[in-house]
Amino acid sequence: AQTVTQSQPEMSVQEAETVTLSCTYDTSESDYYLFWYKQPPSRQMILVIRQEAYKQQNATENRFSVNFQKAAKSFSLKISDSQLGDAAMYFCALKLNTGTASKLTFGTGTRLQVTL
């Protein structure tokens, strides 16, 4: 079975600063995807960024980037130039690329506060 662990229940960052959210995972498979989802107070789950395990290059989406360490099974999210709108719950998720189903395994989330 796969597991995803987010060890930081809450994080805080000042506006315009940089923050890194941690995620570790465990799987015996070698072919998988990793995702970061954002859940603002509206409850809507929004995809922030994804990483394919076979790609060594770290994914980047504007102010969001990841540090993917496959050997260490670590997948952290870095948010640069933090904005008030970044305040939300952030979930790390793992999806195996095997079989016919495309199921996501989620971590417990990190609540990010952005202060002025």
Place this chain on the structure above:
Amino acid sequence: NAGVTQTPKFRVLKTGQSMTLLCAQDMNHEYMYWYRQDPGMGLRLIHYSVGEGTTAKGEVPDGYNVSRLKKQNFLLGLESAAPSQTSVYFCASSRTYNEQFFGPGTRLTVL
């Protein structure tokens, strides 16, 4: 393009009552999923479907049933609601191995 929609957005039930949550997607996705989200926990998969007419159990299927009679719809049923089923329910859809798109969620309270 509405994406993934869920009906209703909120519902309060009494123990033992039944109800059906409706999920609809207009993206022609093959895969659809039902998750529940509880405080302090990530989303957990209840049931999923890999195509019209197919369903399969996820991580926490007990007490729920699902049906996928049409490709665009995925229904989640509670035959006899229990307080332990108080949760926020999310539906999602995906095109095979691509990322999942989520609906806005349904907050269900069982008294």
